[in-house]
Amino acid sequence: MAIRTIIENGDPILRKTAKEVEVVDERIKVLVEDMIETLHKYNGVGLAAPQVGILKRVIVIDTYDGSDVLVLINPKIIKTKGEQTVEEGCLSFPNQYAKVVRPKEVIVEALNEKGEKIRVEGKELLAQALMHEIDHLNGILFVDLMIPGTMEIVEPNNQD
Numbered sequence: 312m313a314i315r316t317i318i319e320n321g322d323p324i325l326r327k328t329a330k331e332v333e334v335v336d337e338r339i340k341v342l343v344e345d346m347i348e349t350l351h352k353y354n355g356v357g358l359a360a361p362q363v364g365i366l367k368r369v370i371v372i373d374t375y376d377g378s379d380v381l382v383l384i385n386p387k388i389i390k391t392k393g394e395q396t397v398e399e400g401c402l403s404f405p406n407q408y409a410k411v412v413r414p415k416e417v418i419v420e421a422l423n424e425k426g427e428k429i430r431v432e433g434k435e436l437l438a439q440a441l442m443h444e445i446d447h448l449n450g451i452l453f454v455d456l457m458i459p460g461t462m463e464i465v466e467p468n469n470q471d
């Protein structure tokens with residue numbers, strides 16, 4: 312396992328469309344392990360493979376509610392419902408937060424890290440994270456959706 316470098320806003324990789332994973336092989340499993348380690352290192356809720364420079368449709372999400380980290384390969388949005396206005400940030404935009412409108416509920420189908428088909432029903436924070444990370448696979452960033460004038464810069468606490 313290894314921490315990967317997170318690509319920050321301004322790098323054109325973040326604007327590219329990621330490719331479908333054809334086979335969930337050992338390389339994908341290593342990528343997933345590294346992405347989870349990187350996500351936790353930076354206390355993120357979600358991370359998409361393009362953010363570590365890999366243009367593959369892989370995302371990891373941890374909402375820190377006690378359940379396992381979600382690993383979604385080739386995620387597809389099946390259904391969305393409702394609306395929520397939420398504060399959002401992104402590991403590629405350190406210390407920046409803005410308000411966005413997201414669906415309140417979403418159903419996603421994907422493969423897990425074992426290559427098995429899974430279906431995830433997310434509400435609230437999980438719905439927000441699923442939409443945010445799937446957007447990354449399509450080169451869409453939260454600042455594209457932000458409600459104008461809501462961007463805030465929050466200086467980090469030096470807690471390391």
Ligand code: NI
Nearest residue numbers: 400401402403
């Ligand atoms: Ni992000």
